Amino acid sequence: MKRRIILDKDIPILKITNLHARVADSDVAILKGLDLEVGNGEIHAVMGPNGSGKSTLAKVLMGHPGYEVTEGRVTFKGDDVLDLEPDERALAGMFLAFQYPVDIPGVSIANFLRTALQARLEDGDLDLFEFQDLLLDRMKLLDMDPSFAERPVNDGFSGGEKKRNEILQMAVLRPTLAIMDETDSGLDIDALRIVSQGVNTLLEETPEMSVLLITHYQRLLNYIEPDRVHVMVDGRIVRSGGPEVALQLEEEGYADWADWADADKDAEVPA
Amino acid sequence: MPKNEVIEGLELDQYKYDFRSEDKPVFRTEPGLSEEVVRAISSHKDEPEWMLEFRLKALDIYRRRPMPTWGADLSDLEAVLDQIYYYVRPQDRMGKSWDDIPPNIKETFERLGIPEAEQKILAGVGAQYESEMVYHSLKKEWDDKGVIFDSIEDGLKNHPELFREHFSTVVPPNDNKFAALNSAVWSGGSFVYIPKGVELETPLQAYFRVNQERMGQFERTLIIVEEGARAHYIEGCTAPIYTTESFHSGVIEIVIRPGARFRYTTIQNWSNNMYNLVTQRALVHENATMEWLDGNLGSKVTMKYPSCYLVGERAHGSILSIAYAGNGQHQDTGGKVVHAAPRTTSSIISKSISKGTGRSSYRGLCKVYEGSENARSNVECDALLINETSRTDTYPYIEIEEKKANVGHEATVSKVGDEQLFYLKSRGMSEEEAMALIVRGFIEPIAKELPLEYAVELNRLIELEMEGSVG
Numbered sequence: 001m002k003r004r005i006i007l008d009k010d011i012p013i014l015k016i017t018n019l020h021a022r023v024a025d026s027d028v029a030i031l032k033g034l035d036l037e038v039g040n041g042e043i044h045a046v047m048g049p050n051g052s053g054k055s056t057l058a059k060v061l062m063g064h065p066g067y068e069v070t071e072g073r074v075t076f077k078g079d080d081v082l083d084l085e086p087d088e089r090a091l092a093g094m095f096l097a098f099q100y101p102v103d104i105p106g107v108s109i110a111n112f113l114r115t116a117l118q119a120r121l122e123d124g125d126l127d128l129f130e131f132q133d134l135l136l137d138r139m140k141l142l143d144m145d146p147s148f149a150e151r152p153v154n155d156g157f158s159g160g161e162k163k164r165n166e167i168l169q170m171a172v173l174r175p176t177l178a179i180m181d182e183t184d185s186g187l188d189i190d191a192l193r194i195v196s197q198g199v200n201t202l203l204e205e206t207p208e209m210s211v212l213l214i215t216h217y218q219r220l221l222n223y224i225e226p227d228r229v230h231v232m233v234d235g236r237i238v239r240s241g242g243p244e245v246a247l248q249l250e251e252e253g254y255a256d257w258a259d260w261a262d263a264d265k266d267a268e269v270p271a
Numbered sequence: 272m273p274k275n276e277v278i279e280g281l282e283l284d285q286y287k288y289d290f291r292s293e294d295k296p297v298f299r300t301e302p303g304l305s306e307e308v309v310r311a312i313s314s315h316k317d318e319p320e321w322m323l324e325f326r327l328k329a330l331d332i333y334r335r336r337p338m339p340t341w342g343a344d345l346s347d348l349e350a351v352l353d354q355i356y357y358y359v360r361p362q363d364r365m366g367k368s369w370d371d372i373p374p375n376i377k378e379t380f381e382r383l384g385i386p387e388a389e390q391k392i393l394a395g396v397g398a399q400y401e402s403e404m405v406y407h408s409l410k411k412e413w414d415d416k417g418v419i420f421d422s423i424e425d426g427l428k429n430h431p432e433l434f435r436e437h438f439s440t441v442v443p444p445n446d447n448k449f450a451a452l453n454s455a456v457w458s459g460g461s462f463v464y465i466p467k468g469v470e471l472e473t474p475l476q477a478y479f480r481v482n483q484e485r486m487g488q489f490e491r492t493l494i495i496v497e498e499g500a501r502a503h504y505i506e507g508c509t510a511p512i513y514t515t516e517s518f519h520s521g522v523i524e525i526v527i528r529p530g531a532r533f534r535y536t537t538i539q540n541w542s543n544n545m546y547n548l549v550t551q552r553a554l555v556h557e558n559a560t561m562e563w564l565d566g567n568l569g570s571k572v573t574m575k576y577p578s579c580y581l582v583g584e585r586a587h588g589s590i591l592s593i594a595y596a597g598n599g600q601h602q603d604t605g606g607k608v609v610h611a612a613p614r615t616t617s618s619i620i621s622k623s624i625s626k627g628t629g630r631s632s633y634r635g636l637c638k639v640y641e642g643s644e645n646a647r648s649n650v651e652c653d654a655l656l657i658n659e660t661s662r663t664d665t666y667p668y669i670e671i672e673e674k675k676a677n678v679g680h681e682a683t684v685s686k687v688g689d690e691q692l693f694y695l696k697s698r699g700m701s702e703e704e705a706m707a708l709i710v711r712g713f714i715e716p717i718a719k720e721l722p723l724e725y726a727v728e729l730n731r732l733i734e735l736e737m738e739g740s741v742g
Contacts, residue, residue: 062697065689090699102694106712115708116698152712169698 019072032235048232049254058181095175097166104153160191184220196223218250288509329444329454336448359401419464426462441524460490481510525553541569557583578607581615596629605635621652625661641672
């Protein structure tokens with residue numbers, strides 16, 4: 001897939017500097033000095049073994065109350081976001097596709113999205129006809145049946161349906177930065193293909209959107225091609241490179257990287 | 272964010288019906304209860320002797336019965352009952368047209384949207400102000416079909432035999448302390464008769480308004496639905512907020528003849544200085560269906576358990592109950608189903624929401640008498656807690672005498688979770704908007720049963736209530 005439009009080379013869409021975070025009200029540190037920069041319209045993948053802190057990174061970026069940032073800085077379009085509430089980050093243009101999307105019984109997807117769009121209006125009411133058109137258009141783009149929007153959000157959904165629902169929300173809310181937390185987890189190969197196709201369609205349509213893909217496996221990257229791949233071990237990025245890094249990981253596994261991280265950590269021990 | 276500042280800047284006291292009219296009633300009894308008060312009420316209504324005797328006997332029962340201690344906290348109620356006005360007559364006679372009503376009272380009902388709703392969606396409207404029905408009107412097409420929709424007083428006057436045949440047969444004075452009190456001092460309420468086979472296409476509505484301070488309102492409603500008839504009756508109630516307590520205790524008796532179908536919807540939105548203790552019961556004959564849709568949003572304390580006595584074969588009773596308990600409120604609500612015939616079926620679905628220091632209790636009875644073979648009953652109660660300080664309890668009573676009966680009970684308690692809130696906030700909704708959406712989803716199975724106008728009103732109310740829920 002070819003889509004390279006750099007809007008403003010000087011200001012990265014997302015810049016993470018020396019980020020430290022722990023589980024709220026505990027001593028359990030998870031992010032330990034993480035640095036990462038995502039440019040406009042770029043697709044970055046963060047890969048790492050279980051327990052490396054990948055999902056924590058996704059949640060911390062969106063402002064999950066279960067984590068505390070103890071040090072470091074995160075800017076979105078040049079502005080600090082760590083003091084913002086999750087809804088303020090969303091209104092600024094950030095989006096998190098959840099690894100485990102939450103059930104909202106009794107609330108249809110259409111109603112849910114209408115409320116989310118209404119929240120983006122400074123004043124006045126959302127035009128319901130325009131909304132209906134937008135929703136139908138987005139569902140058509142993603143090749144989804146319109147009846148899907150009438151179902152209660154994630155309630156009784158299969159793993160694949162939950163992930164498709166996340167992509168639909170992304171398509172309707174049109175974020176500038178989409179953080180996708182293990183979107184591939186729990187999907188069989190068919191579901192993975194459908195979900196990835198949805199993401200690619202969206203990327204083609206909105207080339208200016210940046211994506212941070214968080215994944216354990218290389219297989220997602222067969223479908224969504226990243227510009228940069230970062231390897232995360234023990235709360236830090238230990239290596240960054242092009243798509244070839246992912247392939248290398250696939251062959252070698254994470255074991256060597258973990259060793260490397262340990263060596264790195266030892267080197268940091270003050271003399 | 273500008274949006275949040277707007278929300279935070281709003282007053283949290285959002286009760287929309289807190290307006291009062293300065294008016295001079297044509298008559299009212301002295302505060303407190305006595306035999307003189309009962310006699311005065313009876314004499315003002317120009318009642319037959321038997322009714323006065325009935326009232327005095329009920330007063331005696333009321334005085335002998337102890338205050339119930341099994342439910343909500345009523346320890347301050349005794350003092351309230353000594354201070355309230357038991358009978359306030361706002362005007363001399365009832366109007367058949369809104370133009371017959373004194374302007375201040377008419378304006379109150381206009382602000383509540385009653386005349387407008389009457390034109391648009393209702394078959395008939397009754398409006399009670401303080402102790403009396405001030406307005407009662409039924410559209411001509413239903414009048415022509417023999418439907419009676421009148422004040423309870425006019426029911427007694429104009430249809431004495433029908434009235435006496437059914438009055439107090441469903442809820443006798445000795446049923447409970449407050450049924451006895453209502454029987455002694457009742458005033459206002461509706462008399463409804465739906466003739467055989469008549470199907471009312473739009474609802475009848477009665478609206479109850481308390482205006483003055485320290486008021487006691489005791490409406491009494493008697494509804495008879497003849498064979499194969501169908502109707503829907505809606506009751507709404509509001510009052511201004513006062514620092515002193517007011518008291519509302521109604522008795523609703525419904526007789527549903529074979530094959531008939533009736534729905535009674537209550538949207539109780541009293542101000543939070545109101546004690547609301549109501550007895551509602553339906554006698555359901557064979558193949559007939561009774562549906563209670565009970566929404567309790569307001570009041571300080573509510574104790575109300577709409578009941579279905581299923582006395583004919585294959586009678587069906589359904590109770591949908593929704594309660595909202597905000598700061599300082601206790602909603603002790605639920606439902607009762609009594610199976611006294613074979614193949615009777617019933618279901619109770621109860622949903623409660625507790626916010627702040629609010630407390631909601633589900634209290635329900637399912638009783639199956641011996642001989643009610645193949646009776647089936649299902650009870651489901653779900654509670655949603657908004658804050659750490661909110662409270663909910665469940666008191667299901669199940670008494671089964673019949674071996675061949677099938678009774679199910681399910682209860683769940685959920686708390687608005689951090690993960691749910693985070694998910695919604697990550698989509699751009701403020702915490703208040705997220706709460707309101709979760710609550711709306713929770714009550715959706717019941718809200719969808721409401722007439723559209725009420726569903727919209729309920730949603731609006733929840734949005735307002737959730738604005739103060741953060742923290």
